[in-house]
Amino acid sequence: MAVAAASWGTWSLFLRPAQLPAATAGTLVMAVMALAMLPATRRGPAPRWDRTTLGLLAANAALDALNVLTFFGAIQTTTVAVAVLTHYLAPVLVALAAPRIDGHRVRGAVPASIVAVAGLALVLEPWRGGGAPLGAILGAISAVAYAGNVFVVRRLGQRVGVPRAVSFHAAGSAVLMAPFALVAGGDPTLGGVAWLTIGAIVTGALAGAAFVWGLGVIGAARAAMLAYLEPLVAVAVGALVWHEPLGRFALLGGALVIASGVYVARGDSAN
Numbered sequence: 085m086a087v088a089a090a091s092w093g094t095w096s097l098f099l100r101p102a103q104l105p106a107a108t109a110g111t112l113v114m115a116v117m118a119l120a121m122l123p124a125t126r127r128g129p130a131p132r133w134d135r136t137t138l139g140l141l142a143a144n145a146a147l148d149a150l151n152v153l154t155f156f157g158a159i160q161t162t163t164v165a166v167a168v169l170t171h172y173l174a175p176v177l178v179a180l181a182a183p184r185i186d187g188h189r190v191r192g193a194v195p196a197s198i199v200a201v202a203g204l205a206l207v208l209e210p211w212r213g214g215g216a217p218l219g220a221i222l223g224a225i226s227a228v229a230y231a232g233n234v235f236v237v238r239r240l241g242q243r244v245g246v247p248r249a250v251s252f253h254a255a256g257s258a259v260l261m262a263p264f265a266l267v268a269g270g271d272p273t274l275g276g277v278a279w280l281t282i283g284a285i286v287t288g289a290l291a292g293a294a295f296v297w298g299l300g301v302i303g304a305a306r307a308a309m310l311a312y313l314e315p316l317v318a319v320a321v322g323a324l325v326w327h328e329p330l331g332r333f334a335l336l337g338g339a340l341v342i343a344s345g346v347y348v349a350r351g352d353s354a355n
Contacts, residue, residue: 085298086313088291093317096164097325098283099156102276105268106156107261109280114152114258116284117250121293124247131244140240144233144249145256151229153261154222162219164322165330168315169207169338170223175311175345176200177231185235196344203344206337234299241296250292312342312349 102109131137158167179193208220241249295311319338322328 085294085302085311088294088298089311089313090317091287091291092311092314093168093319094321095156095283095287096159096318096321098280098287099159100326102272102280104270104272104276104280105265106153106160107264107268108270108272110149110152110156111258111261111265112277112280113284113288114149114254114261116281117289117292118252118255118258120285120289121247121251121254124293125245125251128245128247131248133244137240137243140236140243141249141252141256143236144240144253145260147229147233147236148253149257149260151226151233152257153264154229155226158219158222158226161222163328164326165319165328165334165338166208166219167223168318168322169204169341170220171226171230172312172315172341172345173197173200173204173224173227174230174234175348177227178234179348181231181235190348193348196348200341200344203337203340206333206340207331208337209331209333237296238299241300246293246296246300249296250289254289254292312345315342 099109104112155167155171158171161167176193176197179190180197182193183189204220237249237253240253244252315338319330323330
């Protein structure tokens with residue numbers, strides 16, 4: 085889980101060199117993920133195909149398509165720090181929604197959400213007038229989609245197995261994004277597509293399988309704590325590789341966002 089989470093923080097290394105629109109890149113990534121995990125779907129116990137399973141699969145595909153479109157769009161629109169930190173409102177959203185969806189109340193979720201919003205304000209520095217509102221909005225939408233998937237993917241993995249959950253939902257997401265890719269177009273290069281394909285296999289398929297498997301083994305709380313390696317790695321990549329400047333309050337704001345999520349995850353683990 086730790087390696088998978090850290091690998092997600094490197095998405096900009098694969099996405100930006102490809103120089104493709106978010107919809108085109110997302111469709112390619114999901115198609116490669118579906119194909120990469122397809123051989124493994126023949127193994128494991130027989131899946132439980134019923135109306136509930138099909139509903140979970142459809143929800144997983146739709147939520148992940150929205151997550152990828154908006155998250156990739158955020159990375160291409162704003163800095164990696166803003167895109168990833170807005171995206172990482174998701175664990176707090178999970179904590180707030182858990183009492184209604186899972187019947188599980190997470191201690192301190194509301195105060196943590198207030199701290200996370202304050203931290204994001206410090207990162208974005210809207211008072212300077214030069215922020216990235218579109219990128220922040222896309223990142224926040226991806227957080228909502230990601231949070232929804234947390235409740236869906238664990239149930240789906242238990243019904244059909246990890247490889248099938250990753251491969252089949254990725255195929256559905258690729259189909260859903262394909263019309264947007266046709267409109268967005270792009271000018272793919274052989275090197276860019278090859279690099280993005282590597283990212284889809286390593287950071288997409290393998291890390292996604294580890295995430296689904298980890299949810300079932302160590303639980304959502306501990307998984308959420310380990311997942312906070314992603315924003316740390318992503319912000320470091322943005323600063324070191326892409327030379328993206330950080331504002332005076334960015335480190336403090338990022339620390340507040342990450343601390344609020346870790347606090348929520350630890351509270352969930354203790355209940």
